[in-house]
Amino acid sequence: MSAPALRPDLAAIADMIPPRARVLDIGCGDGALLEHLTRTKAVDVRGIELSQQNVNACVARGLSVLQGDADADLADYPSQIFDVAILSQTIQATRSPSKVLGHLLRIGRHAIVSLPNFGHWRIRLALLLNGRMPRTRALDHPWHETPNIHLCTIADFVALARDSGAVIDKAFALGEAGRTRPMEPDAWGPNIFADGAIFLLRPR
Amino acid sequence: MAETASPRFLRPLAAPAANAGAAISFGAEHPLVLDAGRALSPFTVAYMTYGTLNEARSNAVLVCHALTGDQFAASQHPVTGRPGWWETMIGPGRSIDTDRFYVICANVIGGCMGSTGPSDIDPATGKPYGLDFPLVTVRDMVRAQAMLLDALGIDEVLCVVGGSMGGMQVLQWAASYPERVVSAIPIATGARHSAQNIAFHEVGRQAIMADPDWKGGEYQLHGTKPDKGLAVARMAAHITYLSEAALQRKFGRSLQNRAEFSFAFRPDFQIESYLHHQGMTFVDRFDANSYLYITRAMDYFDLAEDYGGALAEAFVGSKTRFCIISFTSDWLFPTSENKRVAHALNAAAANVSFVEIETDRGHDAFLLDEPEMFATVRGFLNAVSSTRGIA
Numbered sequence: 001m002s003a004p005a006l007r008p009d010l011a012a013i014a015d016m017i018p019p020r021a022r023v024l025d026i027g028c029g030d031g032a033l034l035e036h037l038t039r040t041k042a043v044d045v046r047g048i049e050l051s052q053q054n055v056n057a058c059v060a061r062g063l064s065v066l067q068g069d070a071d072a073d074l075a076d077y078p079s080q081i082f083d084v085a086i087l088s089q090t091i092q093a094t095r096s097p098s099k100v101l102g103h104l105l106r107i108g109r110h111a112i113v114s115l116p117n118f119g120h121w122r123i124r125l126a127l128l129l130n131g132r133m134p135r136t137r138a139l140d141h142p143w144h145e146t147p148n149i150h151l152c153t154i155a156d157f158v159a160l161a162r163d164s165g166a167v168i169d170k171a172f173a174l175g176e177a178g179r180t181r182p183m184e185p186d187a188w189g190p191n192i193f194a195d196g197a198i199f200l201l202r203p204r
Numbered sequence: 205m206a207e208t209a210s211p212r213f214l215r216p217l218a219a220p221a222a223n224a225g226a227a228i229s230f231g232a233e234h235p236l237v238l239d240a241g242r243a244l245s246p247f248t249v250a251y252m253t254y255g256t257l258n259e260a261r262s263n264a265v266l267v268c269h270a271l272t273g274d275q276f277a278a279s280q281h282p283v284t285g286r287p288g289w290w291e292t293m294i295g296p297g298r299s300i301d302t303d304r305f306y307v308i309c310a311n312v313i314g315g316c317m318g319s320t321g322p323s324d325i326d327p328a329t330g331k332p333y334g335l336d337f338p339l340v341t342v343r344d345m346v347r348a349q350a351m352l353l354d355a356l357g358i359d360e361v362l363c364v365v366g367g368s369m370g371g372m373q374v375l376q377w378a379a380s381y382p383e384r385v386v387s388a389i390p391i392a393t394g395a396r397h398s399a400q401n402i403a404f405h406e407v408g409r410q411a412i413m414a415d416p417d418w419k420g421g422e423y424q425l426h427g428t429k430p431d432k433g434l435a436v437a438r439m440a441a442h443i444t445y446l447s448e449a450a451l452q453r454k455f456g457r458s459l460q461n462r463a464e465f466s467f468a469f470r471p472d473f474q475i476e477s478y479l480h481h482q483g484m485t486f487v488d489r490f491d492a493n494s495y496l497y498i499t500r501a502m503d504y505f506d507l508a509e510d511y512g513g514a515l516a517e518a519f520v521g522s523k524t525r526f527c528i529i530s531f532t533s534d535w536l537f538p539t540s541e542n543k544r545v546a547h548a549l550n551a552a553a554a555n556v557s558f559v560e561i562e563t564d565r566g567h568d569a570f571l572l573d574e575p576e577m578f579a580t581v582r583g584f585l586n587a588v589s590s591t592r593g594i595a
Contacts, residue, residue, distance in 0.1 A: 022553075046550070052559060052576060059527060059557045060583025062591060066546055066558040076547040 006036050008178035009198065013086060013112050016170065016200050017043060021083035024048070024107065026070045026100075027090030031058035038063070046082075048073060071095045074103035082108040089196075091115050091157075092148045101164050105203040111166070114174070114198040119153030119191045138195065154191045161201055170200035225252040225275055227318050228355050236313065236348055239341040246327065249352045250318025251310035254278045254294060255302035257358070263594050264358045265300055265585075266349065267309040268366030268373035270571075271441075271498055272490055274317040277309040278302070283489045292573055299582040304594065305362065312373075313348040314340040314498050316491035323424060323491045335421035340497060342369070342505045346376045350384070360384050362592060363585060367391035367570035368537065369498070372505050375545065378526070379507060379518040387525040387588040389581060392534050392570045394541030395515050395548070396506040401536060404444050405499040408437030412492045421493055434492040435483030442482045447533035447566035451475060508548075515548035522549075526556040527584040529570075529577055536567040557584065 006014060010033045017023060019041040025034050028047030031054070037043040047065035049055050058065035066073065070087065071094050085108030087100065092115055094100045104111040116138050126134035133143040141148065152160070154173075161168060172180040173194035180198065183190045190197060227250040230236065235245035252275040257264060267277050267290065278294035280287060294300040294307055311319035314337070322337035329336070353361070364377045364385050371393025378388045397405075412418055415433030419426045443451075455475040459465075462472065471477045511517035526549055530542035539560050549556035561576045563569045570577065589595075 052561065055557070055559050056576070056580050056583055059559065059580055060587060062587030064525070064555040064557050066543075066550070066556065067560050068543070068558070073547075076550075078551050081551075081553070 006032060008180060009114060009174055009196070010036070010088070012172055012180040012198055013088060013114065014040070016112060017041060017084055019043070022046075022081070023084045023086065024077075024082045025086040025088065026074070026104070027088060027093075028054075028058065028063075028065060028086075030054050031061050031063045031065065033086070033088070034058070034063050034065075035061050069094075070100045070103075074100060074107065077103070077107045079106050080109060084108050084110045084112060086112045088112070088114045089116065092151050094150060097150050097152075098160060098164060101160065101166070105164060105166055105201065109202065110169070111201045112198065113157070113161075113201065114196060115152065115154075115157055116148075116196045117154045117174075117191065117194050118151040119155060120195060121192045124192075154185075154194065154197045157197070157199070158185045161199065165204045166201040167204050168199055168201055172198040174198065225250060225318070227251070228352060230351060230355075234351065236344065236351065238338050238344045240339045240344075242338040244313070244320060244338060244340075247313065247320040247348070248318065248324075249310050249313070249320075249348050251275050251308060251352060252277065252279060253309075254307040255305050257306040258594070261358055262360065262362060262592060263305050263589075264353075264361045265305045265307045266353070266361045266364045266377070267294065267300070267307055268345075268349075268364065268370035268377075269309060269312065270366070270368040270370045271502065272438075272486070272495075273370065274315065275309045275311045276317075278307065281489070284485070289571060293578065293581065299578045300365065300585065301582075304589065305585075308353070308356070308358075310349050310352055312340075312345040312369075312498065312501075314345070314494060314501065316494040319348070321491065322421070322493035322497055332422075332424040334424070334493060337493070337497065339500060339504075341501050342372045342376050343380065343510075345501065346373050346380055349373070349377075350381060353384075360386060362588060362594065363387045363389060365389040365391070365581070366393075368393055368567065369502050371537075372502065372507075375507055375518075376505075378522060378524050379511075382519075382522045382524055385524045386592060387527070387584070389527045389529065389584065390542075390545065391529045391577070392531055392537045392542070392567055393545075394537045395508055395518075395545050396541075397503050398541070401444075402503045404440060405503055407440050409496050409499060411436035411440065412496060415492075418492060421496075423492070429487070430492045431487040434487045434490065434495060435480075437492075437495060438486040438490075439479040439483045442479060444536045445566055445568040447535065447564050449533060449564040450566055453564065454478075515545065516551040519549050519552040519554045522552065522554045524554065525584075525588055526554060527580065528556065528558045529580055530558075530560050531566070531569040531574075532560060532562050533564045534567040534569065 034045040055067045123134040171185045173183040173190040174196035229248045235243035277290045278288040311317040326333045371390035374390040412433035415430035417428035418430035458474045460477040508515035530539040546558040
């Protein structure tokens with residue numbers, strides 16, 4: 001059985017994970033990344049996912065996934081029990097991003113966070129010209145319906161990460177179709193031109 | 205009941221032999237050593253099986269029943285004639301597929317459907333045990349099941365699954381015999397009985413013991429049956445199995461076969477008639493002393509307590525894969541209790557999945573047609589089977 005190709009941003013995350021690591025994926029969706037890690041790197045994986053259907057999909061794949069959410073459930077995990085804690089395209093939907101990030105850095109020896117960039121020039125321009133909350137392909141909800149209640153720019157996240165006592169070991173800009181290229185966290189370019197970013201963090 | 209084999213030793217629950225299933229009796233050389241510090245010997249474990257054990261003896265699924273359940277999980281009940289209590293879950297092509305798995309379900313020790321319980325004859329006295337029957341625990345029930353599996357030549361089960369008290373047994377199995385349990389599905393359960401749960405059980409027990417026909421537990425000797433007390437116990441318990449929303453949806457304030465209040469203490473409301481019916485039918489198939497003993501076993505259950513107060517300790521080093529299922533409207537074993545188990549398993553670095561199913565049917569949901577539960581169990585068992593090379 002050949003597996004479908006992993007989304008490029010997930011592949012970039014997978015590349016950062018050492019073989020046989022213990023990994024927690026928060027907001028693991030249908031488990032595509034976790035299954036890939038299990039198969040290719042013999043990684044010991046756990047997931048947390050909000051949607052019951054997605055949890056069922058994960059369980060049917062033989063993955064260990066808890067139905068729950070990042071805001072409520074991370075507090076119950078002991079410190080430092082995972083090598084890597086992943087929060088992929090989820091932090092903007094949490095009630096308390098700084099607390100969630102704090103837990104991530106406590107639970108994992110490393111944390112990987114990916115997020116959409118609300119500082120993209122199209123979003124800036126849309127707000128400037130239309131005067132309405134911008135909608136993009138990735139963030140396609142009217143402001144009153146969106147689950148993404150804490151959107152931020154790349155620069156905003158870099159500031160939060162540092163305020164949370166994190167060291168940024170690696171950073172990647174996400175481009176068209178999820179393509180990734182390395183970036184400097186403080187460079188101004190990605191904050192205007194990247195659709196999103198992926199960060200490899202560790203507690204200081 | 206018609207079957208009064210001997211007026212002295214009334215055995216109202218003697219099942220017709222044809223549907224009674226199998227039973228294994230353990231003699232003096234195999235006593236059941238109980239937590240209460242006594243040994244039960246001789247004793248019998250009555251059970252049913254469905255499906256075929258494969259050559260490798262690797263496809264056994266042990267189903268654990270709840271407080272008032274029995275071994276007739278997937279076949280007609282010999283007393284009531286009703287379908288098995290989990291026929292929606294177990295059967296050919298169903299989530300627990302009897303075309304693939306060898307399903308075993310045993311009546312718990314202390315029960316009244318063939319496994320040794322308080323209504324059986326105490327060989328020491330020649331009279332029914334009654335309250336001389338030793339107190340049993342969930343761990344004792346599991347010990348008896350382990351001895352049954354030994355007798356059947358099954359070292360390892362692919363899955364242990366059950367809801368409510370069945371889920372307690374599942375957790376106990378995983379803690380007591382981790383090397384024998386490949387996977388576990390505890391449903392609508394908890395690692396302990398809460399104060400509220402104990403309180404409801406005590407109401408039920410007091411109702412039974414307040415019935416003059418209970419006769420200090422020796423009702424068999426007197427040829428009586430504490431049906432009224434047992435029915436009240438069932439009625440009180442039944443309320444805890446349903447959610448407020450489901451009661452409102454099904455019954456509301458509707459009146460039963462009348463347009464106006466009777467201005468008397470007849471069952472005016474449909475919910476009253478429903479509870480009366482539940483109580484009345486229950487006494488035909490359940491023994492009052494068994495009810496006392498089994499509720500007590502649930503009350504005593506606190507898995508963390510056996511491991512120094514830290515639930516995670518019960519599962520350290522466990523290779524068992526767990527899939528925990530709870531229901532949103534279950535207030536007897538709410539999601540929080542189920543999740544507590546999930547978090548303990550996580551802290552013990554065990555493989556655990558947890559699913560909360562949205563429903564307004566309360567605790568009873570695990571016995572009902574809940575497609576998401578069936579899908580979860582099916583997917584989980586498929587994944588576990590494929591890792592063990594079971595077709």
